Structures are given as C-alpha cells and as structure tokens.
Amino acid sequence: MVSLEDFYSDDPIAWCPGCGNFSILKSLKQAFVDLGKKPHEIVIVSGIGQAPKTPHYLRCNAFNGLHGRTLPVATGVKLANHELTVLAQGGDGDGYGEGGNHFIHAMRRNVDITYLVHNNQVYGLTKGQTSPTSGEGFVTRTTPQGSVNRPINPLLLAIASDCSFVARGFAGEIDHLSELIRKGITHKGFALIDILQSCVSFNRVNTFKWYKDRVYRIDEDPEYDPKNRLMAFEKAAEWGEKIPIGIIYSTDRPALNSQIPAIKDEPLVKQRVDPSDFVDIFEMFR
Amino acid sequence: MTVDISIRICGQAGQGIQSISAAMGKVFIRHGYYVFINNDVESRIRGGHNFDQVRVGHEPVNAVNDKVDLLIALDAETRDADLPYLKDDGVMIYDDEKPATDSKNPHHIPIPLEKLASKAGGSKIMANTVATGAAFALLKFELQPLQDHLKEVFGDKGKAVIHQNQTCAEAGYRFVQQHFKGNFPYPLDTGKFQRNKMLLNGSQAMALGAICSGLKFYSGYPMSPSTGIMEFIAALGKEHHIIMEPAEDEISAVNMVIGASFAGARAMTATSGGGFCLMVEALGLAGMTETPVVVINAQRPGPSTGLPTRTEQSDLKFTIHAGHGEFPRAVFAPGNAELAFFAVSKAFNLADRYQTPVIILTDQHLNDSFSTVDGFDLDQITIDRGNILNDKDFSSASDYKRYALDKSGVSPRIIPGRTEAVLYADSDEHTEAGHITESAAVRNRMHKKRMAKLKGLRKEMNAPEIYPSRKGDIILLGWGSTCGALKEAVDQMNSQDMSTRLIHFSEIYPFPECDFSEIISDHTKIISVENNYSGQFADIFSHETGLAISHKILKFDGRPFTAHEIISVVKERL
Ligand SMILES: Cc1ncc(C[n+]2csc(CCOP(=O)(O)OP(=O)(O)O)c2C)c(N)n1
Ligand SMILES: [Mg+2]
Numbered sequence: 016m017v018s019l020e021d022f023y024s025d026d027p028i029a030w031c032p033g034c035g036n037f038s039i040l041k042s043l044k045q046a047f048v049d050l051g052k053k054p055h056e057i058v059i060v061s062g063i064g065q066a067p068k069t070p071h072y073l074r075c076n077a078f079n080g081l082h083g084r085t086l087p088v089a090t091g092v093k094l095a096n097h098e099l100t101v102l103a104q105g106g107d108g109d110g111y112g113e114g115g116n117h118f119i120h121a122m123r124r125n126v127d128i129t130y131l132v133h134n135n136q137v138y139g140l141t142k143g144q145t146s147p148t149s150g151e152g153f154v155t156r157t158t159p160q161g162s163v164n165r166p167i168n169p170l171l172l173a174i175a176s177d178c179s180f181v182a183r184g185f186a187g188e189i190d191h192l193s194e195l196i197r198k199g200i201t202h203k204g205f206a207l208i209d210i211l212q213s214c215v216s217f218n219r220v221n222t223f224k225w226y227k228d229r230v231y232r233i234d235e236d237p238e239y240d241p242k243n244r245l246m247a248f249e250k251a252a253e254w255g256e257k258i259p260i261g262i263i264y265s266t267d268r269p270a271l272n273s274q275i276p277a278i279k280d281e282p283l284v285k286q287r288v289d290p291s292d293f294v295d296i297f298e299m300f301r
Numbered sequence: 302m303t304v305d306i307s308i309r310i311c312g313q314a315g316q317g318i319q320s321i322s323a324a325m326g327k328v329f330i331r332h333g334y335y336v337f338i339n340n341d342v343e344s345r346i347r348g349g350h351n352f353d354q355v356r357v358g359h360e361p362v363n364a365v366n367d368k369v370d371l372l373i374a375l376d377a378e379t380r381d382a383d384l385p386y387l388k389d390d391g392v393m394i395y396d397d398e399k400p401a402t403d404s405k406n407p408h409h410i411p412i413p414l415e416k417l418a419s420k421a422g423g424s425k426i427m428a429n430t431v432a433t434g435a436a437f438a439l440l441k442f443e444l445q446p447l448q449d450h451l452k453e454v455f456g457d458k459g460k461a462v463i464h465q466n467q468t469c470a471e472a473g474y475r476f477v478q479q480h481f482k483g484n485f486p487y488p489l490d491t492g493k494f495q496r497n498k499m500l501l502n503g504s505q506a507m508a509l510g511a512i513c514s515g516l517k518f519y520s521g522y523p524m525s526p527s528t529g530i531m532e533f534i535a536a537l538g539k540e541h542h543i544i545m546e547p548a549e550d551e552i553s554a555v556n557m558v559i560g561a562s563f564a565g566a567r568a569m570t571a572t573s574g575g576g577f578c579l580m581v582e583a584l585g586l587a588g589m590t591e592t593p594v595v596v597i598n599a600q601r602p603g604p605s606t607g608l609p610t611r612t613e614q615s616d617l618k619f620t621i622h623a624g625h626g627e628f629p630r631a632v633f634a635p636g637n638a639e640l641a642f643f644a645v646s647k648a649f650n651l652a653d654r655y656q657t658p659v660i661i662l663t664d665q666h667l668n669d670s671f672s673t674v675d676g677f678d679l680d681q682i683t684i685d686r687g688n689i690l691n692d693k694d695f696s697s698a699s700d701y702k703r704y705a706l707d708k709s710g711v712s713p714r715i716i717p718g719r720t721e722a723v724l725y726a727d728s729d730e731h732t733e734a735g736h737i738t739e740s741a742a743v744r745n746r747m748h749k750k751r752m753a754k755l756k757g758l759r760k761e762m763n764a765p766e767i768y769p770s771r772k773g774d775i776i777l778l779g780w781g782s783t784c785g786a787l788k789e790a791v792d793q794m795n796s797q798d799m800s801t802r803l804i805h806f807s808e809i810y811p812f813p814e815c816d817f818s819e820i821i822s823d824h825t826k827i828i829s830v831e832n833n834y835s836g837q838f839a840d841i842f843s844h845e846t847g848l849a850i851s852h853k854i855l856k857f858d859g860r861p862f863t864a865h866e867i868i869s870v871v872k873e874r875l
Contacts, residue, residue, distance in 0.1 A: 026736040055723050076717040079727045081586050087553040091560025099718045120549040277542040284565035288515035290682040300499040
C-alpha cells in the first residue's frame, strides 16, 4: 500500500556529505513503510539544529519549532488528536540541553509519542561546541581545554524516570534502527530512541568507526530482559569499550492520552462545540 | 434612598475572610443588589494583614471605595491597621478578647466571636461564620437567606457541618440583636429572592468565555493572579471535554498550546508577567508558523517577582512588543469581567482568522475582583475557525502549500490528518511550501505577507468607549481594569459641575481607528490614569493620535484606584 516513494520530498538536503543523518532518515522512512503509515497520518515535531531538519526531507506533516521545545509541541499535538502518529525529533543539544526539563516531564507524562534524538555528542548547526553528551576531555571552541563536565547518560536518566520505552540505535545499522523506530511507534507510551550519529565536521573523536568498533546488539543476548529495570540500569551504564544498542528498557504503563476522560470517545479535534450548549454553565454563579 | 455601602472584612490569612465576603456576595445578589468584591491579600498562606471589601448597592457597583461603612475585624492587629478606613459614622465589630483602644465608642462592637463559635459550633475556627451572622443583624438583613446559603455551601460536608455553621451564624445574629443599641445608618432591605444576576470574578469570566467559545486544550503553570483560570478550567474539564494539562513551566505550557492548536484544537494559556517573559520566544514561534494562540497575561506589580498578589498595569508596552523580530498580534485589555468574557471569544476568532497570537492583558484587580453581571448573551458568541481547507477544496493534495501568498496575509490552513495533504510549519523563514529558505526575495515576500495581517487586525479593533455622551472639558483617559473607578469618578465630577468625559480602551493593539475631533478641542484637558510608573498608555495614545496629555495620574503601589482618589488628584492639579 505505502511505499518509499510516498515519502519523497523535493526539498534539497542541507547536511554535510557523509553525515549520519542520511542513514537515520532512511531508517525512519523504512519504518513508516513497514508500518503502513500514510504521510498525512504522521506528524513530526522537530526542534532546531542539523538533525531537526529531517522532517523537511520526507513527506509528512511537520512542525519545525524552536530549539529545545519539541516535546511540549508534540505533546500538545498528540493530546489534541491522538489518532495521529506523533514523533518528536532533534539533536542532543536540543533535547538534553535546551529541552532538558521537558524531556524529564515528557517521560513522566508518558504521552504516546516517539522521540528520536540524533546524538552526535556535539552542537552541529552552531559549528562545534560542547554538548550535554560530549565526553570528558572533548575539545571544542567553547571547551578549549577540554570539557570537564560529566556527560549526561540519557538512557540512565530515562530509566530512572521510568520512561516506558528506552532504546539506543546506531545510524550505521539502518535496519536495526528502523526496527527500533517501528517498535517505538508501536509502543503505547513515550518512547525514547537515542541514536548514535557521527558528525563528520565537528566530532573527530566519536567518529563512525569509533561507534562501529564498539556497538553490539543486546537483542542477540537471550539472557537480557528489558523488562528488568535493574538489569537495564546496568546495561545503560555501559559506555566505553563496548556500547549496547537495542531496547534497553521497556515497561507497560498507561499512556497519558489513554487516561483523559475528555478524549475517551473521540479526539479533541473531532469534537464540535456550539455556544448554546453552555446555557446551564452559569447557574453556579447565580 | 439608594443604597451604596462598603464592608471590609479584615484578618489573617486562614481566618476565612473569603467565606464571609462570598456569603454576603451570594446572598445580596440573590436579593436584587449589585455587589463588587475586591480582595487585598498578602503573598502567604497564614497570618499577615488581608482584607476583602464588599460593596453593595441598588445600582451597579464596579469599583472599590476608599472608606467603609462596616468593618469586620477578625484579628486585633489588622483591626488597628484598618480602623482609619472606617467612616466616622461607620460601625465596627471585633472579637472582645482583644479590646480596641477606643472601646468606649458605641459604634465599636465587641463580640465574643471565638467563644460563640466554640459554644455554638464546637470550634473557634467558625468565628467567621459568627461574624457573618452578626453583620447580617447589623444590616437588618433577614437571617434565613444566610442560613440557606450556608446549607448550600456546606451541602457536601454533611448535616452536622451545616448545622454547626447555621448555629454559629444565628449566635452572631442574636448577639447583635440583643446587645447593639446603636443604629446602623444603612440597613439593607431583604427584598425578594431572585436568581437573575451572577457574581463572578475576571478569571472565571475569561475561563467561561473560553469554554463557550470552544476551548478544547489549556496548559498552564500556576502564577498569581492567573491561576484561577486554570483551576476553573480543570474543574470543568471532564464535563465539558477540555484537556487541562499542568505544564512543567510556562515555556512548555505555551508550546503545548501551539502544538494543540496546530493540530486543530482551540487552545489557550494564561500566566502573569514572569511566566509571560518565559513564553515570549514561543509567541514569535506562533507568529512565524502562523499558529493561532490565545494568551492571557494577568499583570501584577513587577519587576521580577514584585508584589505577587497585587495589581499593576505595567506590562503594556512589553506585551505589545514582546518577542524578537516582528510579527502581527492583537492585544486586548478588557475593562471589566463582562468585557473580558467577550474579549476571550473575540480573541479566539481573531487568532483563528488571522492565524497569529492574540493576547489578553488583564491584571490582579480584574482577575480576582468579583462583580455583578446580569448574564452573558450566548447569541453574541460565534465560533469562526477561519480559512480551513478540506479534501474537497483542492484538486491535488500534493499541490497544497501551507504559506501560499495572499494579499490579506492569511493562507488557508489544513488540519493534519483530516486531508490527504500534508503541511510543513516552520520557525525558520520558509517558502510557500513551508521549507527552510535563505532567499532574500522569499524572505521579503513572506515577512510582508505576515505583517499584512496587521492591517486587517486593525480594522477589527473596537474604538474606545466614550462615557457619557455629553460634552466634557476634562477627559479622563484609561484602559483595562481601571474602567469602573474611572466611570465613577466621571459621574461624581459631573455632579460637582466639573464637566468630564471618559475615553476608555478595551482593545489596544493594533491601535483602533478612532476620530476624536468631535470630542476634543484645544481647550480639552486630557488626563491619563494608569496603574504604572511611566504612563505607558499615555505614550501610546499620544503617539497614535498626536494629542497631548495634560496630566498623568499614576499609581504603582499595587492597589487599585478609587474614584475619590482620582478626583482629589484632578482637583489638586487643575
Ligand atoms: C534559544 C536558542 N538558543 C540557541 C540557538 C542556537 N542553536 C541552534 S542549533 C543549536 C545546537 C545544535 O546542536 P544539537 O541540538 O545537538 O543539534 P545538531 O546540530 O548537532 O544536530 C544551537 C545552540 C537557538 N536556535 N535557539
Ligand atoms: Mg548534536
């Protein structure tokens, strides 16, 4: 029914040649095709950075908003019309820096959206400054002596917040990433997919090869149980010689949009209102 | 004789001042009176000096009075602070455990409020109910309507609580009947029971206006004096199918509202200055992405945290200009609760039709003060969602362009998911299709397109109210919540042979088209009256009309104007 061509966009791409974002775009389109989602049934809300340009490069509804504010906008979209497939998407600076507060609260709300963070451990669009996930010692124009701050581990933060779906993908493993995105969309609740993405222009440390040499799939380990929170903490803390990718943690809890009486019967946007419905509302003031 | 009396109830936070004023307000409007209640509270939960002032009259009352006819003091310290506000022939009741300095004065009536409460109700916490009963007796108002009110208020707390409160009210009532030998100069005739008037505050009026106009989504973060709006909407959300999502901060609140509106739901948020500051970047986002949003900024004295529970009109210039870059918006500043109800409704329609933010600028005085409204005519409310396309409106879904150029500045929207077409909304400068662009030519066209909306918006703005219609050599100029005090001042000045008129703006930006040549001559003195330090509106008015302001009456102590205060300054200056 739906094919990759349906997602074609003629907007010229403004990424650097060799950027990890190209592979993420491919995985994303493939996930939509595999799910049979039509472009008009999807809304992608993105922030500002190189990563958040993504929705322009495929065909779907897009809201390319402010730096750091993707999650509130996406939450508003989903609550207004929960029949839409809603994704939020941005970089590590956008999501874990400028939007850090929203990130914590989106996980707490567990609204049914899928959040893709293109994590290149650097501010790309502003030309290479340290980000919340930059490694210690990472030298940038804003950290000429090397970053002395401990990087955020988004997965640990997410598991601690009882985020209902926590995954890590790698832009170099397109099919695997596409599967994660598909599962994230199918998951009923907030799904975080942190995506390791090389930045060819500003991150000479965490290169494609650097990631490639380290990542391994946890779904190949039959012993690993993503429902086990303690196990998940341990797995999420792993970073260095080996870096796990796959679904690190998942738990079933009701999504925010399934718990609101106002939208039990139909989404807000389908509800018709007539001012004359409200003649009785004034009685309490008389 | 037409009645117009003021009653001040003072005490510490937590003593139940508002239960007294609410009881009076409800009972009096149900017996044909007009009531205005303002509250003057400190930013704390317990203690301090707080009061509610209830003004009640046969004619509409819409402002605060300087002096009161009856003072109900629940606590000795606040009593001593408020005694200077009691008229010479006024009456005070207070708890006899804490003797007043002037305890010989027959108009100062000691009542064992707490003792009677303990005896009759079982707890001294009900001293406020005893005081209410005592006040009703002084006013020579019948007791029964108060008892009925208490039954209604405590209905869900059970028979015992109702009974305790009614016994307390009666104890206070009887005490005054037995012990007060003086004469309260302004009795209130009980009259007939009726339910044709409403008593509500500005927050409630605006929440109602939003609900009746099809509000579907609200998000906010508590901040006085806006919180009442979100609490009211939350309380009614289930019944009327509205989502009220408590946000982690105001940035989130306004962005959620933008998201919901983008998806097709009518959405609103409200806050006060500090929260509004946080929302400002997103206002520009709404302007740039052409997303309709309604934002209420309920002002309080600033800068910074300022006086959290008090009133000021100092965000006017900020609100008109808030945001980096240029984008169209409309700003309303309704003069009272009734105007505020309809302002919200108009704001939604303009936001939808012009696809841009509309801001309603109110203040603590408007949000928190209760006033009497005969009713809201729902026939006056229309819901106009603006230009929205459906599948039948285009030949090919793939040709749809969200920001198609149009002279009016407004391009037809689609609701995501409702049609086969898709839209790209962008906070970067964008092409007609909504994709990011760096083109100078496109930038020029798009920026002009958005700004063209101001022309249309300007035509939508209502001209100021001119009151009364006859000529006046003095013009009082005001905007927003000062309307009630200003009208009262104008009436009194005219009765004192100072021929005066009011020009009052409830819609401010874009500045409405108005012609004052008929009412203003070279001899007219224009006096602007504002709750701020610099005369912000006076500047805007002069700039827009070319008319000079003769005097400015400015007040920034966090308290609302009274007519008396305005008149005395006018007399001093002229
Ligand atoms: C409020 C605000 N602050 C700063 C910026 C400038 N800015 C744009 S993108 C960006 C960081 C981009 O880094 P990231 O989010 O990691 O995305 P990337 O470009 O790496 O994909 C910054 C600081 C902005 N647009 N808005
Ligand atoms: Mg980055």
